[in-house]
Amino acid sequence: MTADRAELGRRVAYFRGVSRPRMTQQQLADRAGVALGTVRKIERGERAASGRMLETLADALGIDVPRLLGDATASCAVRDALPAISDAIAVYDIPTDGPVRPLSRLTSDVQQCTAARLAAQYKRIAHTAPDLLPELSRALHQADDADAERVAALLVSAYRSAGAAAYKYSAQDLSARLVELMRWAAARCGDPLIAAAVAYVRTEIFFAARAHRAGLAALETAIDRSPAPATPPTAAARGALHMRAAVIAARAGDATAARTHLGEAERLAGQAPEGLYGGTAFGPDSVRVHQVAVAVSLGGDHVGEALAMARAWKPPADMPAERRSGFYIELARAQLWAGRPGDAFESLTAARRIAPLHTREHPWVRHDVATLRRLRRSAAPALSAFAEWCHAI
Incomplete structure (x- = not known):
């Protein structure tokens, strides 16, 4: 030994x-x-x-x-991989020479990356993306007409997973580049549902820049262009855009627009059972999570709405980990503002248990944990350990 x-x-x-x-x-x-x-x-x-x-x-x-x-x-494994991901997308339209595995194998790898994104397992994405992205570019370059749209759709999903890792680790420029490549690949799919999914993800650029009104305008344009909600997938595509629009409207301080979009999302959730649609979770439970997010984003008197929602409902265990942990991060902020620091720490602990990497890299978590330590001058060892873990000290 x-x-x-x-x-x-x-x-x-x-x-x-x-x-x-x-x-x-x-x-x-x-x-x-x-x-x-x-x-x-x-x-x-x-x-x-x-x-x-x-x-x-x-x-x-x-x-x-x-x-x-x-x-x-x-070093951090995810941050260490970001330059390799940047290099991998630099030649998206003139791919380097190399092997291309069968489409079934590529599909499996992309599905695994999507599962890792939804589970907030960013290290797995960082391990896979630097090789997978160039291979998919080669596959698209070599594809015949019968396969080109399918490969382009795989590229959209792979770019989305890599972009999620970049965004969560504050590589905003790389994240924005990957969103633009999602748009480029989506244009080669000819699928309006994929275009709607890209518009949903593009909102991250506006969140990062705090350009909330511009982001709301972009989402409302995407909603107008999305397919009529005649089936569960089309209802989910439009409903997800309304969910996102509700949150960014709340960040802009526009309570009326936030309520309107949230109401539309809730109505469309009646047409689409909870599930994954084009890589995005949507349904009644997802709308409930966004109701809490909207209340917290509006702040002030609306915080009580978030607390009331949390008393009556908790996200189910089969909801994607990233979204479920996000619920507890939002709830912790509401509890902190309501003068309930003990409950806030319990919610942050729940978020960490569900999705450690998502929780640790979330800027609200660092801010709120630092606030909790200031409120509790003799911080408990568990709170101090949490603060060290998420780099709040």
Whole structure:
């Protein structure tokens, strides 16, 4: 047994013990998707851990690899991959030479990236995207007429996943470039539902720039251009745009527009059962999440609406992790403003448990945790550990 293995084992056991709620070895194994014997051997220092195993354990514990290793200066896997993603899209229209796997294999990889995005597993996207994006570009360049639209649709989804990782890690320029490439690829699909999905994602550019009124205008144009809501997929496409428009209208301080769009989203949710439509979750539960987001974005007297909603309803466990954690991040802000710091910390803890990477990189989380520490001059160890984890101190 080496000292490195022994130290790693001690740190795994420590972080498992201080998690909230405390995890057993079996629970850690289940969350990491590894055998119980593997966890036991690592904690006893009897087994080394590969880079992939370290990432898996860190994700399951809700921390990053540097903290698991006790190295605060180590790099972040997602940020380290962003330059490679940037290089990969630089030649989108003149792809480099290389292999192109069968379309079924490419489809599977893109689906896995989409699943990682919805689960807020950005490290998986960072690991896959630098090779997958150029390969998809080559596939589109080589595709015959029968396959070109299908490959273009795959590119839209892959760009969306890579853009999500860039956006969450504050690489706004790269995120905006990927959105523009989504638009470029969508134009080669000829599918109005894909165009609507791209318009939904494009709103991130306006959120990042705080150009809320311009973003609202862009969404309202996209709503007018979206297909008539005659089927569940078309109702979901338009409904998702209304959900997004409601939030950005609230950020702009336009309560009337926010309520109007939210009402349209709620009406359309009656035509589309909760589910994934073109990579976007939509349905009655998704609308409820956005009702809370709108109330928090409007602030002031509207905060009570968010708290009332949370008392009556919680997002179901099968909702995508990113959206579910976002609900608790929004709720924590409302609870903090309402003078309920204990409840706010519980909500942030719930968000972390659901989607650690999404929670840690969310700027509201850092701000709100820092506020909680100021309010509690003798901060509890759990709050201090949380603040260290999300870089709020």
